[in-house]
Amino acid sequence: MSRLFHQCDTPLLSMLHQWANRDYVPFHTPGHKQGRGASLPLLDCLGLRALQSDLPELPELDNLFAPQGVIWQAQKLAAEAFGAENSYFLTNGSTSGVVAALWSVGANGGKVILPRNVHQSAISGLILSGAIPIFMSPDYDERLGLFHGATSEGVAAALQSHPDAQAVFIVSPSYFGVVGDVGAIATLAHQHQIPLLVDEAHGAHFVFHPQLPPSALQSGADVSVQSTHKTLSALTQAAMLHVQGHRIKSDRLHQALQMFQSSSPNYLLLASLDGARQQMATVGHDLMHHTISLANSIRRGITQLPKLRVLSVEDSGQTPGFVYLDPTRITIDVGELGITGYEADQQLHQRLGVTAELATHQHLTLIITPGTTPGDCVRLLDALSELTQVTPNLSSTLLTQIPLQFSLELALSPREAVFSSHKSVPLAQACNHISADLICPYPPGIPALIPGEVITPEVITGLQQIIASGGWVTGGSDPSLKTMRVVQYDNSHRQPLRGI
């Protein structure tokens, strides 16, 4: 790349800043005209500076879908910092990157190997591309009560049964910061001449410190999609897709990125990616060093508290899906308190002034980043200490909840199921029907049911338990989930896809 720019520069952010301060008359979008026409409550909330910087694709600000100027330079700097050959800025989150990556490899009935516990964005990618999923059973760690990611054994078996697969897609790290053997999975995919795509939404910080797990690209992945907004300092929804090697067709990827993103990309988001990259490339090592120390001190503090168990690096190595742990991700098992993770989350949020990232039936997960302060850690440990004094909800029978069971029986491809005729049935009577809905407890956003899956009693019970214990379930055509949509399926006309 041109050496005109260095990692301490912010070509896109600086140009945006210049134009936000420029004296000119805007006869272009957005309609608030740099805040002058904004509603007062919005102005009060965001401040004039943010609105002045909300600019469209002025010639000096380049074009996200045909970059030649400051976006091109900012993306090149990002590629260098994150260890990619090419990096693409995303304004619709990792969601758009995952969809675009899957669309670029799996169109028109091509097979893609992936674990069943993917984020819902991967299922959207399958629906939009028409790819046929070859699902691997998720690695469930009974000791910890947690699902991990794909294993190399699972990928090897899937590749043996489906040598015509067009790509392997995995999620790494998991929401809980667990990383498997991505290097071995990359090697297997490459032995079959196909790419490995990694949903690395929660791992944008990995490359900046040696005590963090290796990044997907360092492990040999062809594509990594990262939510720069989740663990680094970009604004919410700002993400990146990184590519290396020759296995991804760049023309198809460019087409996909343009199809699945707004034609009016938000420059606040784009510039925040430039800022986050500059920050991490220049002082990222020190920031992560400090962040890891803080997270370790939280871990030590939690181990002093009764009845709380924190996921730690000592838990790794017992199952093939758990090789590394991101030390900045804190997952606490609250089961021994006699309350669910949802109840613990509610107490912390509503009574104790601490808000976690994720609650599940048995766990709470917290994200520690360079934005976390030592004072935050003190408040967290005080709040957790108070939490250990709560009276257990002995009436709760939910503590015996079994982990969410996936159906794993696919009768139609997700795309076919979405475009079939549907009917609505009560959830309790949906058993043995084919789902037309994507039903997803959120967070973590891993679908319990995807379009095309045969609905089992275990899945229905699991969903009812999540709702009863205070979890959120999204994606159903009926938000209350009293009913759901199933495929109106005529057995006489077609053979199901069972056994793929």
Ligand SMILES: Cc1ncc(COP(=O)(O)O)c(C=O)c1O
């Ligand atoms: C594993 C995983 N992949 C993808 C996404 C989507 O990321 P984004 O919110 O940046 O669209 C998420 C969001 O939580 C996620 O957890």
